[in-house]
Each structure stands twice: as C-alpha cells, then as structure tokens.
Amino acid sequence: xxxKKPIPIRRKRTGGEFxxxxxxxxxERCENFDPSNEPTVAPILRSAEGGIRRVMEAIRAHxxxxxxxxxxxxxxxxxxxRQYLKLEEIAVAAGIGSLRLAEVAVSAMxxxxxxxxxxxxxxxxxxxxxxTVKAATDKVPIIADVDxxxxxxxxxxxxxxxxxxxGRMSGLVPVPKGAQIAIQTNVTTEKAELQEGxxxxxxxxxxxxxxxxxxxxxxxxxxxxxxxxxxxxxGALDHLQSQTAEILIGRDADDVF
Numbered sequence: 001x002x003x004k005k006p007i008p009i010r011r012k013r014t015g016g017e018f019x020x021x022x023x024x025x026x027x028e029r030c031e032n033f034d035p036s037n038e039p040t041v042a043p044i045l046r047s048a049e050g051g052i053r054r055v056m057e058a059i060r061a062h063x064x065x066x067x068x069x070x071x072x073x074x075x076x077x078x079x080x081x082r083q084y085l086k087l088e089e090i091a092v093a094a095g096i097g098s099l100r101l102a103e104v105a106v107s108a109m110x111x112x113x114x115x116x117x118x119x120x121x122x123x124x125x126x127x128x129x130x131x132t133v134k135a136a137t138d139k140v141p142i143i144a145d146v147d148x149x150x151x152x153x154x155x156x157x158x159x160x161x162x163x164x165x166x167g168r169m170s171g172l173v174p175v176p177k178g179a180q181i182a183i184q185t186n187v188t189t190e191k192a193e194l195q196e197g198x199x200x201x202x203x204x205x206x207x208x209x210x211x212x213x214x215x216x217x218x219x220x221x222x223x224x225x226x227x228x229x230x231x232x233x234x235g236a237l238d239h240l241q242s243q244t245a246e247i248l249i250g251r252d253a254d255d256v257f
Contacts, residue, residue, distance in 0.1 A: 019084040022077075026085060029073070030093040038088045041102040045087065048109060052087075055105050058112035066096045067104045132169070135162035 027033045045055045056074075059067050073094040074082065082090075088098040096104070139155040146153070 015084065018080065022081040022084045023089070025081060026077075026089060026093050030095070033093055035086070035089045035092040035098075038092055038098040040088060041098045042087050044102060045105055048105075055109065058108035059105060061112055061115075062104065062108035064104055064107070066094075066100055067108060069094045069096055070101060070104070129169070132162050132166050135159040136166045 042052075045052055048055055050057075060071055070091060074090055077085065077090070087101065091098045091101040136158040138158050141152045142154040142156060143150050144153045
C-alpha cells in the first residue's frame with residue numbers, strides 16, 4: 001500500500017496578525033497614515049449610555065461632513081477589520097482625527113437626544129391630554145347613611161388642578177403674567193454698528209439704554225439760564241467804577257481817584 005500523505009497542520013493565526021493585516025489594508029486607503037500621536041477617545045465614547053453602539057447610531061443620523069467621512073470609511077471596512085482596528089485609527093484614515101471624532105460624537109448625541117425627546121413627547125401627547133381631560137371631568141359619588149340606608153347624595157367635581165391645566169391648554173383660561181416667557185432681545189454693540197453701516201435701525205444694549213435714560217433725566221433737572229443782553233468789553237464795563245462813585249458821593253469821580 002502506498003504511504004499516506006501527511007495532513008498539513010494549519011497554524012492558528014493570532015490576533016496580532018489579524019490586526020497587522022487590518023492596519024496594512026487601512027494604510028493603503030490613506031497616504032499619510034500615522035495614528036501614533038492621536039489622543040485616545042474611545043473610553044470617552046464608551047462612557048455614554050448605550051456605549052459605542054449608541055454613539056455610532058447618533059453619528060449615522062448626523063448630517064455633518066466629518067461624520068459622513070467617518071461613517072463611509074467605517075462601513076467600507078470588513079467586520080473582521082473593524083474588530084481589530086481602533087476608532088482613533090479609522091478617524092485618522094478618514095482625515096478627521098480622533099479629537100474631531102469626539103466632537104462630532106458629542107454634537108450627534110445632543111441632536112439625537114433632542115430629536116428622540118421630541119418624538120417621545122409627540123407620541124405621548126394624546127395620552128397626556130386624555131388623562132388630563134379624564135381627571136378634570138371624572139366625578140366620584142358621595143355616599144351617606146340616611147335612615148340606615150346607604151344612598152348617593154351627590155358627586156364630587158373633577159380634579160381642580162387638572163381643570164386649570166386643561167383650561168390653559170385649550171386657551172379658555174388666560175396664562176398668568178408670571179408664567180409668560182421673556183424673550184431676550186439685547187444685541188451687541190458690534191452688531192448695532194454693522195446695522196448702522198447697512199442703513200438699518202440699530203438696537204442698543206442695556207448700557208447704552210441706561211446712558212440715554214440718565215441723559216434725559218439729567219436734562220430735565222437742569223434749569224434754563226435767563227436771557228440777558230451781552231456786555232461789550234471796552235464800553236460801559238470800563239467806566240462802571242467811575243459811574244458808581246459819582247452816584248454814591250454825588251461828585252466827579254476823577255476828584256476821588
């Protein structure tokens with residue numbers, strides 16, 4: 001019988017080899033690929049509620065240009081390469097860097113949270129309105145013992161607080177002044193100067209308004225001076241001393257001085 005051929009034993013590849021191959025393929029996509037000095041931001045992203053998966057969902061929903069670059073490169077990689085590559089390395093290959101990736105992730109999470117909150121409120125609006133109307137209109141029977149028998153003598157009104165909320169929601173009850181929202185309309189001096197240059201009416205800040213009020217009040221406090229004829233120099237003013245002496249002593253002032 002012919003001798004059996006030896007069966008080759010396949011050597012199990014290590015994670016380091018997989019990572020080296022993934023890095024090699026990533027370098028082929030980027031000319032100046034050097035992630036050695038990139039700050040580590042992956043632990044920060046993992047600290048978010050839901051971890052990296054939640055952060056990636058938010059970045060996918062972000063319309064930022066840097067977010068698009070990162071997602072396009074991330075999706076083009078194989079699942080095996082993504083397993084052995086760091087997010088910082090993918091960010092460098094995408095041309096945005098790790099710090100920019102963290103900034104994009106924060107802004108994406110903020111927008112994602114705002115949108116999901118609005119959707120939650122919108123989805124629950126109908127239930128809240130129904131519960132408010134039910135609490136405002138529900139009546140509970142009042143039972144009393146009369147001649148040994150328990151009878152219903154009346155009904156309670158609905159929840160007064162729910163009635164007030166329903167009235168404000170429907171516009172039947174006016175909103176108190178204290179609950180109104182004050183909109184800040186102050187504009188900076190620089191913006192006012194720009195508007196003046198365009199010929200538009202300029203808005204004054206709080207300091208400029210205060211100065212105008214002060215000038216207006218001070219102007220009203222000042223008393224106007226009485227009108228008088230101007231005195232010409234070299235005329236009656238020079239002879240005032242001699243005329244006064246003549247009036248007082250009744251003789252020529254030249255004899256006195």
